[in-house]
Amino acid sequence: MKIIHLSDPHIYIDKIHGIDPVSKFKKALTHIKNNHGDADLFAITGDITDLGDKDSYQLFIKIIDEAGLPKNLNPQLIIGNHDNRDEFKINFPNIETDPNGFIQYFKDIDNKRLIFIDTNLINTHQGHYCEERQEWLNNILSKTNTDTYIFMHHNPLALVKEESDGIGLQQKKEFQQILTKNNKIIKHIFFGHQHITSSGSYCGITFSSPRSTWSPLIPNFSNEYRLGTANTDTNYNVAIIRSDALIIHTEDFLKTEVNWFK
Numbered sequence: 001m002k003i004i005h006l007s008d009p010h011i012y013i014d015k016i017h018g019i020d021p022v023s024k025f026k027k028a029l030t031h032i033k034n035n036h037g038d039a040d041l042f043a044i045t046g047d048i049t050d051l052g053d054k055d056s057y058q059l060f061i062k063i064i065d066e067a068g069l070p071k072n073l074n075p076q077l078i079i080g081n082h083d084n085r086d087e088f089k090i091n092f093p094n095i096e097t098d099p100n101g102f103i104q105y106f107k108d109i110d111n112k113r114l115i116f117i118d119t120n121l122i123n124t125h126q127g128h129y130c131e132e133r134q135e136w137l138n139n140i141l142s143k144t145n146t147d148t149y150i151f152m153h154h155n156p157l158a159l160v161k162e163e164s165d166g167i168g169l170q171q172k173k174e175f176q177q178i179l180t181k182n183n184k185i186i187k188h189i190f191f192g193h194q195h196i197t198s199s200g201s202y203c204g205i206t207f208s209s210p211r212s213t214w215s216p217l218i219p220n221f222s223n224e225y226r227l228g229t230a231n232t233d234t235n236y237n238v239a240i241i242r243s244d245a246l247i248i249h250t251e252d253f254l255k256t257e258v259n260w261f262k
Contacts, residue, residue, distance in 0.1 A: 001110055001112065003040065003190075004041065005237040007047070007210050008047040008192045008195055009214055010047050012056050021213070024254075025213050027254060028213045033070075037072075037073065041072075043076045043078075045153050046078050046081075048077060058091065076114075078116045080154075080193060081124065081167070102132070103118040113147070113148045120153070127168055127170060127193070129174065141181075141186075153192055156191065164223060164224055165225070187205065189206070192212070193209070195211050208237055208239070210250065215229060216229065236250075237251070
């Protein structure tokens with residue numbers, strides 16, 4: 001199985017901090033179409049737009065429609081802290097929600113279960129996963145007996161230090177309990193939010209995140225919360241899932257000239 005994982009395009013009708021999110025997102029889509037048309041899934045893990053407004057969601061839809069992606073690359077979406085749940089549901093009425101109206105759903109592909117969860121809470125950049133959402137996830141996992149992959153926006157663990165993780169998931173202990181209980185079936189966690197490339201293992205489960213296609217940030221190794229950019233290149237990830245391995249590749253899609261050695 002091949003999964004394309006892109007995050008945090010922050011679509012908006014104008015430049016944000018001098019950077020055009022639309023141009024870079026279009027380049028990413030072109031790169032995906034030209035190089036990964038055989039992918040089994042294309043997931044965008046939140047911050048679809050920068051302000052969660054109707055015009056930006058409609059612009060996103062227009063960009064996707066004009067990209068000419070094959071049907072198998074129709075993106076699976078979840079929301080992030082910059083999105084607006086109500087506006088999202090109006091603009092994407094076909095995307096499933098759980099019984100409480102959260103944007104949570106799952107897809108079964110090739111004997112694998114892909115679960116998409118909602119970590120958004122209005123008026124904060126922090127990630128939140130309330131008891132209602134936890135109950136939904138626990139219920140789905142209790143009925144699952146196949147390899148499972150979770151897609152979420154916020155990082156479920158501090159990527160360096162707890163004291164410097166100001167905007168990660170707040171219910172870390174509760175989520176950790178869910179992961180630990182189900183680490184025999186959960187094989188990987190895909191997330192975004194921090195705009196940095198990361199990978200590792202948590203509760204016996206591997207994880208990965210790509211940079212934002214709009215504005216990458218750099219890891220924060222200090223003892224306090226801060227965000228910083230060094231104008232690094234944007235990217236998206238490609239996950240290759242085999243019976244004996246899971247491999248994560250990073251695609252620096254702005255670098256389009258490749259010299260293959262002969």
